[in-house]
Amino acid sequence: MNRTRIISVLTENYIGKTVTVCGWVRSKRESKGVAFVALNDGTSQDTLQLVIPDTASAFKELHCINTGAAIRAEGLIKKSPGKGQSCELEVNGITVYGNADAEKYPLQKKGHTLEFLREIGHLRPRTNTFGAVFRVRNILSDAVHEFFQKRGFIWVHTPIITASDCEGAGDLFTVSSLDFEKLPMHENGDIDFSHDFFGKRAFLTVSGQLEAEFLALSLGDVYTFGPTFRAENSNTSRHLSEFWMIEPEMAFADLTDDIKLAEDFVQYLCSKVLEKCEKEIAFFQKFYKNTSIEELKDLAEKPFTRITYTQAIEELEKAKKAEFEFPVKWGLDLQSEHEKYLTDNIFKGPVVVTDYPKEIKAFYMRLNEDGNTVAAMDVLAPKIGEIIGGSQREERLDILKNRMTDASVPVKSMEWYLDLRRYGSAPHAGFGLGFERLVQYITGMPNIRDVIPCPRTPQHIRF
Numbered sequence: 001m002n003r004t005r006i007i008s009v010l011t012e013n014y015i016g017k018t019v020t021v022c023g024w025v026r027s028k029r030e031s032k033g034v035a036f037v038a039l040n041d042g043t044s045q046d047t048l049q050l051v052i053p054d055t056a057s058a059f060k061e062l063h064c065i066n067t068g069a070a071i072r073a074e075g076l077i078k079k080s081p082g083k084g085q086s087c088e089l090e091v092n093g094i095t096v097y098g099n100a101d102a103e104k105y106p107l108q109k110k111g112h113t114l115e116f117l118r119e120i121g122h123l124r125p126r127t128n129t130f131g132a133v134f135r136v137r138n139i140l141s142d143a144v145h146e147f148f149q150k151r152g153f154i155w156v157h158t159p160i161i162t163a164s165d166c167e168g169a170g171d172l173f174t175v176s177s178l179d180f181e182k183l184p185m186h187e188n189g190d191i192d193f194s195h196d197f198f199g200k201r202a203f204l205t206v207s208g209q210l211e212a213e214f215l216a217l218s219l220g221d222v223y224t225f226g227p228t229f230r231a232e233n234s235n236t237s238r239h240l241s242e243f244w245m246i247e248p249e250m251a252f253a254d255l256t257d258d259i260k261l262a263e264d265f266v267q268y269l270c271s272k273v274l275e276k277c278e279k280e281i282a283f284f285q286k287f288y289k290n291t292s293i294e295e296l297k298d299l300a301e302k303p304f305t306r307i308t309y310t311q312a313i314e315e316l317e318k319a320k321k322a323e324f325e326f327p328v329k330w331g332l333d334l335q336s337e338h339e340k341y342l343t344d345n346i347f348k349g350p351v352v353v354t355d356y357p358k359e360i361k362a363f364y365m366r367l368n369e370d371g372n373t374v375a376a377m378d379v380l381a382p383k384i385g386e387i388i389g390g391s392q393r394e395e396r397l398d399i400l401k402n403r404m405t406d407a408s409v410p411v412k413s414m415e416w417y418l419d420l421r422r423y424g425s426a427p428h429a430g431f432g433l434g435f436e437r438l439v440q441y442i443t444g445m446p447n448i449r450d451v452i453p454c455p456r457t458p459q460h461i462r463f
C-alpha cells in the first residue's frame with residue numbers, strides 16, 4: 001500500500017504534489033459548501049487538514065465518516081490559506097476502511113482525564129497526549145543505543161528468567177510450570193521446586209546487573225536495555241511491577257567514572273529529545289505544565305550537583321522537621337519526600353547522592369575506607385526523585401563474602417559471582433536507569449502508568 005506519512009507531508013516540501021495519506025479522523029466540520037477533516041496517523045503531533053469541496057465526488061462519502069474512522073485520502077497538497085497549518089490536502093478520493101460508531105466512540109473531542117484514558121488503554125495511543133508520549137519514548141530508546149554504540153559499549157542481552165535475586169530485596173515473581181492444583185510438596189509443607197521446569201526455583205529478573213558484571217569482566221564496557229520485574233506492593237505514581245531498565249557496566253572503572261557516565265547519558269538523552277521532539281515537548285509544556293523546553297535545555301547543559309549521603313542528611317536536618325512525614329537521621333534511607341526536597345527546594349536541579357550507609361544498600365556495592373559507607377550513587381531528578389541507582393562493585397573476594405553473609409545472600413548458589421573475584425578480578429562499576437522514570441521526568445507526565453503502553457501494577461493487569 002503506497003502511502004505518505006503525515007509527518008513527511010507537514011515537514012517536507014510537498015506543495016504541488018499528489019499524495020495518498022491514511023489515518024484516523026480526529027474531527028470533521030462543514031462550512032459554506034466545503035468540508036474539513038483533521039486527519040492523524042500517529043507520526044506527528046499535528047493533524048493534516050483535508051479539504052473537500054461539495055462539488056467533489058468524495059464529498060458524498062464524507063457524510064458517513066465519524067470521528068475515529070480509519071480512512072485513506074488522495075489529492076493535491078496546497079498551501080493553506082487558513083490559520084494553524086502551512087499546507088492542506090485538497091481531496092480527490094476517499095476510501096473508508098473502518099467507520100466508528102459516533103455515539104459510542106469513547107474519544108470524543110472534549111478532553112478526557114488520564115484516569116479515564118487508562119481504562120481504555122487500547123485506544124489512548126490515538127490521543128495527542130499518548131501519541132506524544134510514545135513518540136518521545138521511541139526517540140529516547142533509539143538515543144540509548146546511539147549513546148552507548150558511539151562510546152564503544154557492547155550491547156549484551158541479559159536473561160529475563162533468572163535464578164538469582166540481584167537486589168536481595170525479595171520482591172521477585174516466581175516463574176513456574178508446575179500444576180498449581182497439584183503442587184509437589186516436601187514433607188515440611190514447602191513446595192518442591194526440583195519438580196519444576198528448571199529443576200529449581202526460577203524468577204523474573206529484577207535487574208540484569210549480575211550477568212552484566214561477568215560480561216563486562218570479559219568484554220570491557222557493556223550495556224543491557226530490557227524489561228525488569230518487581231513484585232513490590234507499591235501503589236505510587238513512580239512504581240511499576242514491569243518496567244524497562246538500562247544498565248551499563250564498565251570494567252576498570254570507579255565511582256567517579258560511573259557518575260560521569262550517568263550525567264553524560266542523561267544529558268545526551270535530553271538533548272536528543274530537544275532536537276527531535278520539539279513539538280511534543282511544547283505540547284506537554286502547554287497542557288501539563290510540568291516540563292519546559294528551557295528546563296530541558298538546562299538539564300542537558302548544566303552539571304549535576306554532587307553531594308554525599310552524609311551531606312544530604314545535614315541539609316535535610318537544617319530543613320524544618322515539620323516538612324517531612326518520615327524521619328531524617330543518618331543511617332535511614334532517603335524517602336521520596338526527602339529526595340524531592342533536595343532537588344526541588346535546595347539544589348533546584350538533578351542531584352547525585354553518593355556514599356550511602358552500607359546497611360541500606362545492596363551487598364555488591366564496594367565498601368569504602370571508613371568501613372561504614374559504600375561507593376553507591378543515586379541520581380535524583382526534580383519532581384520524580386531517584387531515576388538512577390548505581391555503584392562501584394566490590395571486587396575484593398573476602399570483603400564481598402562477608403557482605404553476602406551479613407545480607408543473608410545464599411553464597412553457595414552465587415559461587416559463579418565469586419569466581420569473578422577469584423579469577424582476574426578488576427575494579428568495575430555500573431548503574432541502572434529506570435526508563436519510565438526518565439520518560440516521566442522529560443515529558444512531565446504526573447503518573448508513571450501513563451508513559452508505558454501496558455502498565456502493570458498491583459491488582460491490575462490488562463491485555
Ligand code: 4AD
Nearest residue numbers: 207209239240243247387388389390430431432434
Ligand atoms: O536502584 P535500583 O534497584 O538498582 C538496581 O537494580 C541495580 N542493580 C542497577 C545497576 O546498578 N545495574 O533500580 C534502578 C532504577 C531506579 O533508580 C529507578 O529509576 C528504577 O530502576 N526503578 C523503578 N522504576 C519503576 N518502577 C519500579 N518499581 C522501580 N524500581 C526501580
Ligand code: MG
Nearest residue numbers: 378386388389
Ligand atoms: Mg535504588
